Amino acid sequence: MVFRQHGELFATYCHTLIALDIKHLCYNKAKKEGVYMSETISCRQTLAVTSHRVLASDLNEHETVYGGALLALLDGTASISASRFARSQCVTAALDQVNFIEPFVLNDSLCIESYVTGHGKRSLEVFVKVIGEHLDTSERFLGMTAFLTFVVLDKKVTLPELSAETPEEKSLCADFQKRKAYRRQKIAEQKKTPSFIESRLSVVQLNIPKSTL
Numbered sequence: 001m002v003f004r005q006h007g008e009l010f011a012t013y014c015h016t017l018i019a020l021d022i023k024h025l026c027y028n029k030a031k032k033e034g035v036y037m038s039e040t041i042s043c044r045q046t047l048a049v050t051s052h053r054v055l056a057s058d059l060n061e062h063e064t065v066y067g068g069a070l071l072a073l074l075d076g077t078a079s080i081s082a083s084r085f086a087r088s089q090c091v092t093a094a095l096d097q098v099n100f101i102e103p104f105v106l107n108d109s110l111c112i113e114s115y116v117t118g119h120g121k122r123s124l125e126v127f128v129k130v131i132g133e134h135l136d137t138s139e140r141f142l143g144m145t146a147f148l149t150f151v152v153l154d155k156k157v158t159l160p161e162l163s164a165e166t167p168e169e170k171s172l173c174a175d176f177q178k179r180k181a182y183r184r185q186k187i188a189e190q191k192k193t194p195s196f197i198e199s200r201l202s203v204v205q206l207n208i209p210k211s212t213l
Helices: 001-034 067-086 167-173 175-191 196-206
Strands: 039-040 046-054 090-100 108-119 123-132 140-152 161-163
Touching: 046 067, 067 090, 067 108, 067 123, 067 140, 067 161, 090 175, 108 140, 108 161, 108 167, 108 196, 167 175
Parallel strands: 039 161
Antiparallel strands: 046 108, 090 140, 108 123, 123 140
């Protein structure tokens, strides 16, 4: 029964991707001809899923997955969602609201799911969640969530509209403008601090003992 459910889910996922690719082929053809179509893409159509098994080389001194490696995996998966929405080259601009909820240990599996939850004129937000599984017991758990912001490099690209269908998607998309305003506020605050940070770093460098160089 479990394998059948997974098979049906995978088939639905593949059909969604095929439909999305066909739709974007038509969109890109019109784009090259200078005609921009107004279209709507659902959060589900931007869904990207990657799975990984935790190996000994992934662990830190606490015998849990190293956070930096996990963030790299998140960025890679989220970039797929961003590209499926924009169908143009995107770059990572920000990573925020990172919540490490439960640790991942040796022989766990990681299932990273990401999809677009909002966009502006050239920027878009991708929500990422990591579902862990203890492979010895089949117990699953929510291990991590985060939001990533991507920017489309091509200024001529017109981003499509976004629609939400599931309760989770609707809830996340509904709060997008609040998160966007919060990020702008933080960026404005950060612009006031560079001179202070630079002066503190120069002091630290002057106090480094020669024996440690």
